[in-house]
Amino acid sequence: MPITSTKSGVVDSTPPWLPWIEDPWKVAPKDARELSSLFFERLQMLEEGTPDHQYARNTLIEMNLSLVHFSAKRFRNRGSGEMEDIIQVGTVGLIKAIDRFELSREVEFTSFAIPYIVGEIKRFFRDSTWAVHVPRRLQELRVTLAKTREELSGRLDRDPTVAELAKHLDLVEEEVIEGLIAANGYTAGSLDLPIGTEPNSAETVTYGDIKGDIDPAMELVEDLHALAPLLAELDDRDREIVTMRFGQEMTQAQIGEHLGISQMHVSRLLKRLLTQLRVAMLTQH
Structure with a gap:
């Protein structure tokens, strides 16, 4: 089933039932939707690991990268992570969607893929961003303080004081203290962290034992x-x-x-x- 279309960058297929696309990432989204159905249909007939199967799968990924860029734009103002990183993790979601999609689902691939892409991006934010919301100014100050503490520790052979950090960075001590406190929000402590033992008992007490639980109905x-x-x-x-x-x-x-x-x-x-x-x-x- 040869396909020719200079507008979409599609040329005569080789072999005849598998379209060859020179620049899949240049295919317009509308054309990508139509071609994707054909490629998914052919992909199911190809043996995994063969050059034709690899070509069909890679072409599907490149043709549908516009879905990743579309989804990534919704996260550009989240204040964490570079757009390049977001695109990369979104592409992982796209690949998972392609590997799990079946034509028998009677669902448009676009509708099937976007939850995978968005889910992967949200997972990236969950795993790589601050545990609590901290202003951008303090996030940047945390990085500066960490580098300065390491530098001064090497010179002084001890941890620098707040006054020494403030003098080195030309800041007031209150700003340094604020930055050090904010740094505690970068990671969350485990509720399983032991904090002692029960009186008259060898049983270990954790933060989880003394903290309130989150109501599962809240979500x-x-x-x-x-x-x-x-x-x-x-x-x-x-x-x-x-x-x-x-x-x-x-x-x-x-x-x-x-x-x-x-x-x-x-x-x-x-x-x-x-x-x-x-x-x-x-x-x-």
């Missing part, structure tokens, strides 16, 4: 709060379907009977709605 409240406006944007029938399935806990067969459609049709509608809502929640600012 649910946040999710429901984010979901409410998205449900309001649905048309009446879609909102009714969601309400019957998750509010009234009706079966798909009961919903189908109520609406006068087949159970299979209800299943497809629910799958589409859930994917739509999931993508919308994950891509919110």
Whole structure:
């Protein structure tokens, strides 16, 4: 099935049933969506590890990099991480989506891939950013103080005092103290860290034993709060379907009977709605 299109950079395929694209990253998003379906169809027929399989997979990755850039733009003002790093981790999410996507899902690849990409980026922020919110000025001061302490420790053969740090950096001592305190927010201490033992007992006491627990329902409240406006944007029938399935806990067969459609049709509608809502929640600012 040869394809020729100079506009998209697609030339005659080799072999004839696998299109050869010279510059996949230059393919327009609209063309990428159409070509991706073809490549996924062919990918399922190819043996993993073969040059043709590798070409098809790599082409899918490069053609859909626009999804990574689209998702990454939503995180550019988060105040942590370079955009280059965000693009890299987003690309990891794209690759995971490509490896797990199946045409039988009856879902657009775009809708399937974005949650993977956004999830990977959020994981990056979770694992590499400050444990608590700290102003950018203090984040930068922490780095400066760390370098200065190391430099002065080598000269003095001891840890420098606050006064010595302030003098070296031409800062007032209050600023240095503020920076040192803020540095404590870079990492969070483990709740399993031992802090002593129970009186008259050899049992170890940890921070987790004396700290209050986080109410697991709080996350649910946040999710429901984010979901409410998205449900309001649905048309009446879609909102009714969601309400019957998750509010009234009706079966798909009961919903189908109520609406006068087949159970299979209800299943497809629910799958589409859930994917739509999931993508919308994950891509919110």
